[in-house]
Structures are given as C-alpha cells and as structure tokens.
Amino acid sequence: MNRSELTFIERLYIFEALKGILLTSRHFFWNLFLHTTHLFGLLKNKSAAVTVQYPDEIRPYAPRLRTRHHLVPRADGSPRCVACMLCETVCPAKCIYIIAGEHPDPNVEKVAKRFDLDLGKCVYCGFCVEVCPEDAIRMDTQIMNIAAYSREEMLLDINELLRPGSRKQS
Amino acid sequence: MPILKIDGKDIEVPVGTSIIEAAKKAGIEIPHYCYHPGLSVAGNCRMCLVEVEKFPKLQISCYTPVTEGMVVHTQSERVKDAQQAVLEFLLVNHPLDCPVCDQSGECELQNYYMKYGLYDSRLMEDKVKKHKAVSIGPTVMLDGERCVLCSRCVRFCDEVTHTHEMGIVNRGDRAEIEVAPGKEVDNDYSGNVVDICPVGALTDKDFRFKCRVWFLAQTPSVCPGCSRGCNIEIHWNKERPYQTPGERVMRLKPRFNADVNKFWICDEGRYNYHWIDQGRLLKPMQKRRGVPHEVSWEEAFGTLSGLFLRPQEMGVIVSTDMTNGDLAMAQQLFVSELKVKNVAYQWIRKSGKEDELLMKADKTPNTRGAQALGFEDRSGEIYEQIEKGQIKILFLFGHNLMEILGKDQAEKMRSHLETLVILGPHAHEGINLADWALPSAVYAEKNGTFTNFEGRVQKISKAFPPMGMAKSEREILKEMARQAGIHINLTV
Ligand code: SF4
Ligand code: SF4
Ligand code: SF4
Numbered sequence: 272m273n274r275s276e277l278t279f280i281e282r283l284y285i286f287e288a289l290k291g292i293l294l295t296s297r298h299f300f301w302n303l304f305l306h307t308t309h310l311f312g313l314l315k316n317k318s319a320a321v322t323v324q325y326p327d328e329i330r331p332y333a334p335r336l337r338t339r340h341h342l343v344p345r346a347d348g349s350p351r352c353v354a355c356m357l358c359e360t361v362c363p364a365k366c367i368y369i370i371a372g373e374h375p376d377p378n379v380e381k382v383a384k385r386f387d388l389d390l391g392k393c394v395y396c397g398f399c400v401e402v403c404p405e406d407a408i409r410m411d412t413q414i415m416n417i418a419a420y421s422r423e424e425m426l427l428d429i430n431e432l433l434r435p436g437s438r439k440q441s
Numbered sequence: 442m443p444i445l446k447i448d449g450k451d452i453e454v455p456v457g458t459s460i461i462e463a464a465k466k467a468g469i470e471i472p473h474y475c476y477h478p479g480l481s482v483a484g485n486c487r488m489c490l491v492e493v494e495k496f497p498k499l500q501i502s503c504y505t506p507v508t509e510g511m512v513v514h515t516q517s518e519r520v521k522d523a524q525q526a527v528l529e530f531l532l533v534n535h536p537l538d539c540p541v542c543d544q545s546g547e548c549e550l551q552n553y554y555m556k557y558g559l560y561d562s563r564l565m566e567d568k569v570k571k572h573k574a575v576s577i578g579p580t581v582m583l584d585g586e587r588c589v590l591c592s593r594c595v596r597f598c599d600e601v602t603h604t605h606e607m608g609i610v611n612r613g614d615r616a617e618i619e620v621a622p623g624k625e626v627d628n629d630y631s632g633n634v635v636d637i638c639p640v641g642a643l644t645d646k647d648f649r650f651k652c653r654v655w656f657l658a659q660t661p662s663v664c665p666g667c668s669r670g671c672n673i674e675i676h677w678n679k680e681r682p683y684q685t686p687g688e689r690v691m692r693l694k695p696r697f698n699a700d701v702n703k704f705w706i707c708d709e710g711r712y713n714y715h716w717i718d719q720g721r722l723l724k725p726m727q728k729r730r731g732v733p734h735e736v737s738w739e740e741a742f743g744t745l746s747g748l749f750l751r752p753q754e755m756g757v758i759v760s761t762d763m764t765n766g767d768l769a770m771a772q773q774l775f776v777s778e779l780k781v782k783n784v785a786y787q788w789i790r791k792s793g794k795e796d797e798l799l800m801k802a803d804k805t806p807n808t809r810g811a812q813a814l815g816f817e818d819r820s821g822e823i824y825e826q827i828e829k830g831q832i833k834i835l836f837l838f839g840h841n842l843m844e845i846l847g848k849d850q851a852e853k854m855r856s857h858l859e860t861l862v863i864l865g866p867h868a869h870e871g872i873n874l875a876d877w878a879l880p881s882a883v884y885a886e887k888n889g890t891f892t893n894f895e896g897r898v899q900k901i902s903k904a905f906p907p908m909g910m911a912k913s914e915r916e917i918l919k920e921m922a923r924q925a926g927i928h929i930n931l932t933v
C-alpha cells in the first residue's frame with residue numbers, strides 16, 4: 272500500500288488533534304440542537320443521530336433474524352427432536368453432537384438423549400433449522416449475547432437448548 | 442442360447458433366464474422389491490414391470506423368461522407411468538418415518554422414489570395404522586406400517602432356514618407381516634431378514650439407533666467366526682466417532698459370494714464383533730517383580746530378540762485366528778530360521794454348532810491355512826515338555842492359558858516356564874501370567890488372507906488402524922527378528 276508522507280503540520284500532531292475534536296464537537300452540538308428542537312416539534316424533517324444504550328436498551332429484532340438456537344419441546348416437555356441427525360449431517364461447522372435413544376411411545380420411537388451444540392464453532396448459517404423435518408430446532412430465541420469466558424460455556428446442552436437462558440451464568 | 446434386445450442392446454443369456462437377470466447382465470437396472478436372486482420368485486410387488494413387444498400388457502420382468510428375439514423396453518413412457526403408479530400405490534399407507542427409521546439412507550423406497558417416483562401425494566384419507574416397533578425375536582424389530590409386503594422375509598424363513606416363523610395375515614390394506622403364534626424369529630440366520638427387507642420394516646436390534654448409515658464406512662473382509670469364511674463387509678463409524686465412544690465397528694453385513702456364503706451369514710458371525718473394540722490390550726507390558734509395567738516397543742523388541750539365542754528351549758503355539766501372513770512369518774522365523782522344534786497350532790474353538798447351510802464346527806477362520814504352512818496340532822506335546830522342563834520359553838499367540846488349561850493347571854504350567862511371551866489383542870485374565878504381553882492387531886485392523894475349510898484363500902482388508910499401540914503379529918515378529926540380525930523377506 273502506498274502511503275503519502277506526512278506533512279510538517281501533520282507531524283506536529285496538535286493541529287490534527289484539534290481538527291478531530293472539532294469534528295466530534297460539531298456532530299455533538301448539532302445533534303443536541305436537533306434533539307432539542309424535535310422536543311418542541313420543530314425541524315422534524317431533519318433526522319438526528321440515534322444511539323441505542325445497549326445492553327440497557329435493546330432494539331427490537333426482526334422476527335426472521337437468526338439468533339441463538341432452541342429445541343422445541345413437546346407437550347410433555349421432551350424434545351420434539353427425533354435424532355434423525357439431518358442437522359448434524361448438514362451442519363457445515365460440524366458443531367452439533369447428537370446421541371439417539373428410545374422413546375417410550377412407539378409412534379415417536381426415537382428421541383435425542385444428548386444434543387450438544389457448540390456455539391463457539393457455529394457459523395449461524397441456519398441450515399440446521401432449514402433441514403429439520405420435525406421443526407424441532409429453531410433460531411428464534413432473540414438471544415444475541417452469546418459471549419462466554421470459556422470454550423466449555425459456549426457448548427449448549429439439551430437442557431439449555433430446550434429452555435434457553437435457564438443455565439446459570441458463571 | 443436365446444438372444445434378446447433390451448433397450449436396443451443385444452444380449453445372449455441361457456434359456457430360462459428372467460428378463461430382470463438378463464437386464465442386470467447388460468448393466469440395466471430394473472427397480473424391484475419382491476425379487477431376490479437368492480429366493481424363489483413371488484412376483485407380487487409389480488415394481489419390475491417392463492414393456493415387451495407383442496405383449497398387450499406390461500410384464501413383470503422377474504417372472505418372465507426370455508425367449509428368442511424378444512424385444513424389451515425398460516424406459517418407455519408406459520413403463521415409467523407404471524413404475525410411478527406402483528410406487529404411489531406401495532406408499533399409500535406408508536408412514537414416512539424416515540427421520541426415525543434405521544433404514545433411511547439405504548432404503549429402496551427412498552431410492553426409487555427419487556428415481557422413479559417424484560409425484561405429489563394425492564392421498565386425502567387417513568392412513569391405515571398398523572403395529573409399530575414390535576420385537577419379533579431376539580435380533581429383529583418389525584414395523585408393520587413400513588412393510589411393502591414383498592414377502593422376501595417370509596420366503597427366507599420358508600426356503601433358506603426352513604423354520605417357517607413368518608407369514609402375511611389379513612387382506613387388502615390390512616395385510617400385515619406376523620410371526621406364527623407362540624413363535625419368534627429366532628433361528629441361526631434371523632439377521633438376514635433385515636438385510637433382505639428392502640425397506641425399514643425389519644430392522645436390527647443390535648444396530649437400532651446406534652448410527653445413521655451415511656456415517657458408516659465399508660471395508661470388505663471375511664468373517665473370522667468359523668472356518669466357512671463367509672464374505673462380509675465391516676461397517677464402521679468413520680465420521681462420528683463420538684456418537685459411539687470406544688466402539689468403531691457398528692455392524693457386519695454379508696457380502697455376496699456365489700461359492701461360499703451366497704447372500705447370507707449366520708447370526709453368530711453377524712454379532713461377533715464387539716470384541717474388536719472391547720477389552721483390548723493397548724500397550725506392550727513387561728512383568729517386573731510380579732507387577733506388569735508398560736514398556737516401549739523398542740524395549741520389548743530389544744529384550745525379546747535376545748531369547749532367539751536359545752531356540753532349543755523354545756516352544757511356540759500359534760493360533761488359527763491368525764492370518765496366513767502372520768502364520769507365514771512365524772513359520773519363517775521359528776521353523777526356518779531358528780529351527781525351533783516345538784512349534785504347533787492350537788485350536789481354541791473347534792467344536793461349535795455346525796449345520797448344512799453355513800456354520801462349521803471349527804469356530805476359527807484359518808485352520809486350513811495353518812495346516813498348509815506346516816503347523817501341526819501338537820500343543821499337548823508342548824505342554825508336556827514344559828512340565829518336564831525341556832521348554833523354558835513359550836511364545837503364545839492369542840491364547841488364554843487360563844481358558845485352555847484351567848486356572849490351576851495354567852499357573853502350574855507357568856511356574857515351569859522361565860519366560861512366557863503372549864502376543865494377543867485382548868487383555869484377558871491369562872495375560873497376567875505373561876512376562877511379556879504384546880498387543881497385536883485384530884483382523885479388522887490388518888490386511889491378509891484366511892484359508893477356509895475348503896482351502897479357498899480369501900482376502901481381508903484393513904478397516905482402521907490398530908487400537909492403541911497394537912501391531913500385527915507379522916510386524917512384531919519381523920521387527921524382533923531384525924533386532925536379532927535375522928532378515929526375513931516375505932511377500933504374502
Ligand atoms: S446455524 Fe449452521 S453452523 Fe450453526 S448449528 Fe446450525 S447448521 Fe450448524
Ligand atoms: S434435524 Fe431436527 S429432528 Fe433431526 S436431529 Fe436435528 S433437530 Fe432433531
Ligand atoms: S422404510 Fe424407507 S421410506 Fe419408509 S420410513 Fe423407513 S427409510 Fe423412510
């Protein structure tokens with residue numbers, strides 16, 4: 272990459288810093304002015320900058336947004352997931368780990384005994400939701416804050432997936 | 442021999458051949474459910490319809506013998522219509538359990554629907570409900586709804602095993618597979634009904650929900666369960682090992698061989714695989730002051746090759762579980778090079794169940810191979826000589842002395858020996874007697890050949906690497922010999 276040499280004025284630094292402060296202050300006072308006039312119903316046609324005070328304030332997300340996964344439960348609380356492993360097969364990040372077991376009802380037959388999803392690897396592609404023949408996995412929890420202090424905490428188990436947010440945060 | 446034309450190809454086949462077989466010979470696939478080359482022809486599924494010129498109606502290719510000058514079309518519009526209609530009819534009451542069905546991925550309904558179906562369902566009525574997840578024997582599960590009533594399983598029990606456990610009861614869309622009252626599908630070959638069932642109506646309890654079939658890798662091999670040497674495929678979990686921790690082999694399936702086992706294998710052989718992954722000896726062990734210690738291969742080779750200086754005090758007992766390559770290596774090293782006199786094989790499982798169909802009493806795979814290489818069944822003499830103190834060093838391959846001689850006798854035998862070296866895949870109780878226990882690979886972990894009871898030499902292939910630090914007997918012996926300055930060149 273070609274960088275132009277700094278001029279003497281630029282190298283003095285002080286003028287450049289002042290230029291920056293000036294720009295920030297101009298936006299600050301201009302938006303302060305606009306927000307105040309909006310309060311009095313004036314200058315409504317001019318829009319002012321919006322800042323969301325995340326995480327105290329959360330913007331409504333579009334319902335179709337792909338957020339953290341959850342497993343849909345049946346009426347009795349057991350997962351609707353029948354451990355067909357299609358999501359595990361299609362997942363490009365290979366971050367779903369399922370172990371199947373027997374369901375007492377012969378019309379259901381199969382159920383996931385273990386269902387682990389490693390958010391640390393997930394690329395949020397939504398293929399798992401798309402492929403599921405039972406509509407058992409969805410990405411509709413609207414949970415976006417998936418940060419954690421360790422890799423282990425990024426691994427969601429079947430309980431956490433069935434009841435998102437139920438796991439105690441450490 | 443009549444010459445006929447199928448889809449424009451001229452084919453010559455023997456008199457009496459069915460169209461479906463003639464087509465197969467020409468590399469043309471005709472979809473079918475009830476036809477199975479190992480069973481009688483039932484002609485009930487109608488999936489195999491083809492158009493034969495000068496016949497007013499479509500003909501079932503599994504039951505129509507070829508004639509001179511016959512002209513057959515398998516791809517015409519009429520045939521395609523018929524295939525689609527038959528499939529739609531077979532699937533009318535089908536539950537579409539694919540997500541929970543173990544057959545999914547190797548199901549002929551799925552395959553044929555994608556190839557010949559692709560229609561939209563027109564069914565408005567409720568589907569007929571039948572029995573689901575019924576255990577019909579120690580190894581087989583039945584799902585009545587998934588069955589297409591091809592009757593392959595019924596014919597198998599009637600014609601191959603002659604046990605007649607299964608039948609079709611009721612009529613029309615209520616027709617269902619049933620087991621004869623008071624009976625179970627519990628014969629020595631019951632697992633085969635799962636293989637021949639073209640759909641997921643019969644599934645294997647042993648494989649139930651263990652693994653999806655598309656995660657499996659297949660390796661051709663030969664069943665080590667008896668001296669018949671049935672051809673098998675080892676299906677092992679290659680892609681998702683965490684689903685079945687510690688278990689690599691998921692199931693064994695028969696592999697067609699017209700001269701040995703045809704399409705079948707016995708249940709004993711089919712479920713004879715858990716030992717591949719269980720109770721394995723993982724590292725070379727040396728006993729020091731009565732306590733086994735892990736050692737490296739180099740240490741083991743170095744020390745043990747020293748024993749080769751005393752061949753006259755040595756005894757070797759190989760096993761008939763070893764491949765020809767392993768046996769040949771033992772033969773070269775101990776007999777040709779070291780001139781050890783006391784070399785023998787020992788049968789461990791030589792008198793089991795035997796029948797007309799496949800099972801042989803000799804439950805080891807390579808007795809003929811051992812005999813062909815000059816090994817004799819004189820382990821008794823070796824034990825006698827040990828007691829007399831003439832043999833001080835014993836190389837034992839795979840055998841468990843505790844099992845062969847009983848605990849007391851084995852310990853007594855042990856006390857006569859100076860050094861006992863056991864090469865074997867498993868950490869059984871008899872291993873504790875050994876001064877040196879060296880882990881060897883099982884048949885699924887190596888390439889080689891077995892010679893069956895008829896003298897037929899058959900190839901086995903390596904499915905996965907040996908567990909832990911195990912090596913094949915061949916490699917172990919070769920390396921030991923090399924350390925002792927003996928070079929053996931063997932290409933078997
Ligand atoms: S969103 Fe994509 S990467 Fe994440 S679990 Fe689903 S399929 Fe895998
Ligand atoms: S695709 Fe759906 S039903 Fe199948 S394993 Fe995944 S979540 Fe369960
Ligand atoms: S038999 Fe085949 S089509 Fe029927 S549920 Fe099983 S896999 Fe699906």
Ligand code: SF4
Pocket residue numbers: 587588589590591592593594595618637638639640642643
């Ligand atoms: S159970 Fe399977 S083999 Fe037996 S009739 Fe039904 S589909 Fe055919």
Ligand code: FES
Pocket residue numbers: 472473474475476483484485486487488489490501502503504
């Ligand atoms: S295969 Fe010919 S009728 Fe079934």
